[in-house]
């Protein structure tokens with residue numbers, strides 16, 4: 001089995017190789033507009049990335065991956081990041097769990113993406129009608145290990161329950177999804193000296209967005 005050191009060395013070499021080729025991936029300043037354009041194609045039924053990708057499979061398989069953008073999103077079956085942004089093999093470095101929240105393992109995964117693969121943008125993508133956020137907002141007991149999810153999501157939405165208690169359940173949920181997205185953007189940095197350093201040095205940007213499961217459209221948060 002390869003040691004992590006060997007993996008890092010190999011990946012760094014591949015990163016160098018990729019930077020000297022003509023297809024070095026998405027530039028940091030183009031990350032948002034590239035994702036927005038991909039989502040527009042997806043939402044308009046004009047997606048182009050998901051036929052059989054012989055060329056990219058062969059290239060990424062032999063040369064390795066150099067994704068520019070990482071995504072933290074929910075395990076919800078309606079939020080497949082590659083489809084939503086019309087991206088192909090080797091384009092996105094994605095972590096998903098119910099609710100889309102930071103854990104030590106998720107954080108380590110993004111650290112690996114930034115340190116070894118060349119990820120320069122992390123997008124935290126919340127979504128409407130999120131079951132995990134709905135359950136957390138309701139605050140009613142949940143069975144088994146599901147309570148681990150609601151416990152993890154609670155700090156990100158606690159204020160919403162207080163500040164928007166007069167709103168309808170649906171409006172509260174929309175506020176909670178956005179609040180949680182912003183909270184997770186901060187958590188990723190708070191929990192990682194490596195990501196903080198990359199961010200401070202201008203090598204990493206963190207964005208937030210909310211995906212509407214009814215329209216297929218992504219709205220970026222400012």
Ligand SMILES: [Zn+2]
Nearest residue numbers: 074076130131
């Ligand atoms: Zn969800």
